Amino acid sequence: MKYYIIAGEASGDLHGSNLIKELKKLDGDTVIRCWGGDKMQEQGGKLVKHYSDLAFMGFVEVIKNLKTILNNLKFCKEDILQFKPDAVVLIDYPGFNLRIAEWAKQQGIKVIYYISPQVWAWKENRVKKMKQCIDKMLVILPFEKDYYRDKWNWEVEYVGHPLVEVIDSWSLADGRNNLTTNEQRSSVIALLPGSRKQEILKKLPVMLEVSKSFTGYQFVVAKAPGVEESFYDELLKPYPNVSYVSGKTYDLLMQSKAALVTSGTATLETALFGVPEVVCYKGNPVSYQIAKRLITIKYISLVNLIMDKEVVKELIQNDLTVANLQHELNELLNNPQRLAQLKEDYHLLKEKLQQGGHASAKAAASIIIFLQS
Secondary structure (H helix, E strand, O other), rough: EEEEEEOOOOOHHHHHHHHHHHHHOOOOOOEEEEEEEEHHHOOEEEEEHHHHHHHOHHHHHHHHHHHHHHHHHHHHHHHHHHHHOOOOEEOHHHHHHHHHHHHHHHOOOOEEEEEEEEEEEEEEHHHHHHHHOEEEEEEEEEEHHHHHHHHOOOEEEEOOOOHHHHHHHHHHHHHHHOOHHHHHHHOOOEEOOOHHHHHHHHHHHHHHHHHHOOOOOOEEEEEOOOOHHHHHHHHHOOOOOOEEOOHHHHHHHEEEEEEEEEEEHHHHHHHHHHOOEEEEEEEOOHHHHHHHHHOOOOOOEEEEEEEEHOEEEEEEEOOOOOHHHHHHHHHHOOOHHHHHHHHHHHHHHHHOOOOOOHHHHHHHHHHHHHHHH
């Protein structure tokens, strides 16, 4: 079968690559054309556009780059028509992918959505349109199945969270055996400031300032794929004791005592590695004020959303200050009660995410069964 897969960011590239691998296991004749990144390309997808060219965040940024976005949409539609896939498989990235979903449905192309847009957080009115144009919805967060069924009378399929299998397989590879406990870890503090330049510029300078107050620790930045080293060199110039690693985020988390993490998938990855973390978010002031009025959820981190309580501290917008970050990091490093509670919560979190099984394999099987039925 022929699939046109669209992912618009690093996490989508990761999950898309594992989906491609599982589709090829089940069907040796699988042909993939995709928007994504290096990982999807490595698994045999013919890469059309790299996600680094698609990274526009927030209301203001989208308006500034509207012409580019519209050109990308036009090109994508033309490319899909020329490729003639059996289905388009859309991975998160709702601003772009939901437009493609509506258009593809009108063209008579099967539409499969893997990793739901976070409509339960904001823009719930999207769901009516989604029900009309998405033929198969595969969700990865345990509460999403109930949300769609109970609130929207829409039966979707929960396949489990693909990050669990990604991290488990990584931890068992190359003789790693299993994840180290927090007590065994070194004096490394991981800094995960995001994958896009604009979000890195908002958060990394605050994280770097905090490093001055913890001289006994080694601060290491996880470099985002697709962002040049010179960009980080300039930011780290005033901090000679801070270094960065490229393509080794999991190795960094494996040995870190704590982490300062931008909101997003990285918060979940950090928790699954058992690393105590502070969640950091700061955006464009105008975009933030608009979003604040539209978003209806209590938390911004996936860890807290899934557990439905504050497991990890969130420092958002004006609360993301050097002083606040210093205080929270100190708590994670020196408060045994806080660490014990975190360990228990992280364990329960992983149990919740494993309920659906091996997510990528389950998703691939579901897609093939659906298309053959």
